[in-house]
């Protein structure tokens with residue numbers, strides 16, 4: 240997938256683990272999703288593959304990309320259309336690129 244940014248740059252999404260891409264979960268869906276994970280952990284049935292697929296199918300995120308040239312964000316709306324947001328500082332802020340060592344285990 241490629242997105243042509245309004246600034247002319249091309250946002251490329253053709254692999255995994257991209258620093259300029261995000262899976263965004265709205266607050267209304269977040270706690271529900273955590274509840275699904277908790278229920279899967281507590282499920283005593285032996286069919287772990289089925290339980291894992293139920294959790295994955297219920298994952299409520301939408302996708303987002305940041306243009307590394309201008310910082311413009313492109314987010315999927317509820318109809319899977321791209322909506323653009325331009326930061327006031329007009330620069331790439333690496334907003335989705337959290338350093339791995341900052342994650343809490």
Ligand SMILES: [Zn+2]
Nearest residue numbers: 244246306309
């Ligand atoms: Zn751009």
